[in-house]
Each structure stands twice: as structure tokens, then as C-alpha cells.
Amino acid sequence: MPAEPRLVHIVDEVPELDGSPEHLTMVLVLDGFLDAGNAAARAARHLVDLEEDGLLGPPAVPSSSRVVATFDVDQFHDYRARRPAISFVRDHYASYDAPRLVVRLLRDSGGTPYLLLQGPEPDNRWEAFARAVREVVERFGVTRVVSMGSVPMAVPHTRPVALTHHANDPELLLGATSPWRGELRVPSSAQALLEVRLGEWGHPAQGFVAHIPHYLAQLDYPRASAALLEQVELAGRLTLDLSVLHAEAEQREEEITAYLADNAEVDDVVQALERQYDAFERAEESGGNLLAPDEPLPTGEEIGQQFEQFLAGLEEPDDPGPDVAGPDTTGRD
Structure with a gap:
């Protein structure tokens, strides 16, 4: 039987990690499923932008942003289900x-x-992907994996961003109360399965899922991105500049x-x-339901119709606007 192709290629030497740091966090964001409002993807992009813009660390410290492991995406990606974009320039394909x-x-x-582990969620071979991530975790001595995600919920944008905390070890929850x-x-998702498998292999993993107003699920919602990264700071013992996201x-x-x-x-x-x-907030301690009994929930179609003009109105002519042509932000099978 032919050997299984190598699914992840890891850099042999990473001087920045020599000496096995006492704490090494790996932030995990897989695009395509748990990302209503593009909250997790925007948060991940913010982390990379901070590094590339030279906004992190003392001036004397050179930028360390570089790829240290690459997964064989051809083994995981369904190109016909999620076709990558390509430019057609007058008479030829490019970019x-x-x-x-x-x-x-x-x-x-x-x-x-x-x-930061980021990219499209694998469409297949989730177990093989989990094993490949395990290689990365054990090669670099990662002490904690922290994931981010977001889902559309029946919540208003005028209230604090609610978060669901989860972990493969109850001690990682630090007393957080589940709604x-x-x-x-x-x-399920590859991200969720990975948390389960890492726990079975003895590697701590936790995550945060932001609740996005479902009428804004197709629109970039940076408020949730900031809320997710605030939790990543606490869990990963990191300090991050979130001023751009807050603005x-x-x-x-x-x-x-x-x-x-x-x-x-x-507005109604x-x-x-x-x-x-x-x-719900008033009834939470008594185990009440998220929906008030005397308040019928508008259907997704009704809310979508009401906000159709809203979404169109926020897109500037010279601004590509929300990534509506990209990964499905509301979830897919």
C-alpha cells in the first residue's frame, strides 16, 4: 500500500522559538463555516496586519511574521464547491x-x-487534518490552541456581544457560564473535531464563538472581531492592539x-x-429560554428583506464591501 502523502510541511529551524517558550499559544481560524459577520476572519486578518504594518513590539525588534508550516491544501479543498477567484485581464487569466x-x-x-493557523476549513479528511495539526503542536511545543468563530443569532446589535466559551478541559473555562x-x-466542523482530538491527545484547546445579529450576518461586524480577540488575549496571555477594530x-x-x-x-x-x-437576561438564572414567550421571532426571510437596502447602502462605489462572494458566513453543510 502506498504511503500517505505528507499533509503538512514544517520549517526545520525557527530560531524565534528556540528554548521552548514556557507558554506558546496557537490561534486557530478556519474560514467558511463558523464566521457570521466575517468576525473570526477579520480578527485573524487584524493579527497579520498588525505584524506586517510594524505596529507590534519594540522598534529594534524586526518583524517575525512568516509561514512556519504549510498544509497541502490540495488534500483538503473541494475546488468545485468553493472555487477560488481568478482575474481575467482583457485577453488572459491572471492573479x-x-x-x-x-x-x-x-x-x-x-x-x-x-x-496563527488560518485558511479555508478542510472540506474532507478531517481526521487526517487533525493529525497534521497535532504534528505542528508537538513540533513547536504549543501549550494551548485557541480558536475563534461566530454564528448568526437572534440578538440585537445594541447589546453587548455575547460569546459561547468551550474547551476540552473544564479548567480552561475559568468559571465562564454557558448560556x-x-x-x-x-x-460539526473541522475546528470542533480538532478540539476533541487534541483533548484526546493531551493538548489543551479552547475557543470562543461570538453571537452575531442575524440581520448583520452577511456584513463585516468588527465589534465581534474585537470581542473575540479580547478573549484570545486572556486565554493566550497575549497583549494585542485592538484600536483599529474599535474604530x-x-x-x-x-x-x-x-x-x-x-x-x-x-427599527421595530x-x-x-x-x-x-x-x-432572556432576566430569566437566565432560572433557566429561561432565549426567546421571550410574548415576542414572536421574525423569520430570516423577513429580516433579510428589511435589511436588503441597508446592506446595499453601506457599500461604497469604490469599496468591494463585505465578502459576499467569499466563504459562506452563515454556515453550510
Whole structure:
């Protein structure tokens, strides 16, 4: 039987990690499923931008952003299901956006190194992918894997961003209270399976899933990106500059507020969600449901129709706007 092809290629020498740091975090973001509002993808891009813009670490410390492990994406990606973009320039094809699944070496504001595993979620061979990630974890001595994700929920944008905490070791939760009761059967993901397998192999892994207002699920929602990275800071013992994300979040909130002021019907939808949210908060200690019994939840179609103009109005002519042609931000099979 032919040997299984090597699924991950790891750099032999990484001087920045010599001496096995006491704590080495690997942040995990897989695009395509758990990313309503592009929250996790935007958070990951922010981490890379900080490094490439030279905003991290003392001036005397050179940028350490580089790829230290590369996964064989051809083994995991279904090109017909998620076709990469390619440019057609007058009479020829150019600028093929090849999917990449890589591990980058980054540093936080204090110069502490950490890793970022980012790329499209594997469409197949999840178990093989998990084993390949294990190679990376054990090769570099990763002490904790921290994942980010986001899902559309019946929550208003006028309330704090809610987060679901999860981990393969209860001690990693640090007393965080789950909003869920009992067992939920939900569609799995490579990211979720990886957390399970890492736990079986004795490697700590935890994550955070932001709850995105479902009427904004197709729009970049930087407020949630900042909320996710605030949790990554705590879990990974990192210090990150989130000022750019906070500024983007303020601008987005102003745009939403201005739109609601001119659209009473949409504002009514948001107010109904506010009442549902507040009712849940009051009933949470007694095990109440997320939905208030006297507040019917608008359907996704109804909310989509109400916000169709809103989404179109936020796109500037010279701005590509939200990545609506990219990975599905609301989840897919």
C-alpha cells in the first residue's frame, strides 16, 4: 500500500522559538463555516496586519511574521464547491487566488511569539487534518490552541456581544457560564473535531464563538472581531492592539444607527430583538429560554428583506464591501 502523502510541511529551524517558550499559544481560524459577520476572519486578518504594518513590539525588534508550516491544501479543498477567484485581464487569466492553509509566526505588542493557523476549513479528511495539526503542536511545543468563530443569532446589535466559551478541559473555562442548557446537536466542523482530538491527545484547546445579529450576518461586524480577540488575549496571555477594530466598530455602529433612524419598520425588528434579549437576561438564572414567550421571532426571510437596502447602502462605489462572494458566513453543510 502506498504511503500517505505528507499533509503538512514544517520549517526545520525557527530560531524565534528556540528554548521552548514556557507558554506558546496557537490561534486557530478556519474560514467558511463558523464566521457570521466575517468576525473570526477579520480578527485573524487584524493579527497579520498588525505584524506586517510594524505596529507590534519594540522598534529594534524586526518583524517575525512568516509561514512556519504549510498544509497541502490540495488534500483538503473541494475546488468545485468553493472555487477560488481568478482575474481575467482583457485577453488572459491572471492573479489566481490560490487557497492557503498555513501557520504563521507572529508576536504580540510585548514581543511574545505566538502562532496563527488560518485558511479555508478542510472540506474532507478531517481526521487526517487533525493529525497534521497535532504534528505542528508537538513540533513547536504549543501549550494551548485557541480558536475563534461566530454564528448568526437572534440578538440585537445594541447589546453587548455575547460569546459561547468551550474547551476540552473544564479548567480552561475559568468559571465562564454557558448560556446553553443540556445537550445540543449541531453540525460539526473541522475546528470542533480538532478540539476533541487534541483533548484526546493531551493538548489543551479552547475557543470562543461570538453571537452575531442575524440581520448583520452577511456584513463585516468588527465589534465581534474585537470581542473575540479580547478573549484570545486572556486565554493566550497575549497583549494585542485592538484600536483599529474599535474604530471600525464605531463607524459601523454609526452607519447602522443612521439607517434605523430613517427606517421605522427595521427599527421595530431590532426593538423586538432587544425585548427578547432582555427577557432572556432576566430569566437566565432560572433557566429561561432565549426567546421571550410574548415576542414572536421574525423569520430570516423577513429580516433579510428589511435589511436588503441597508446592506446595499453601506457599500461604497469604490469599496468591494463585505465578502459576499467569499466563504459562506452563515454556515453550510
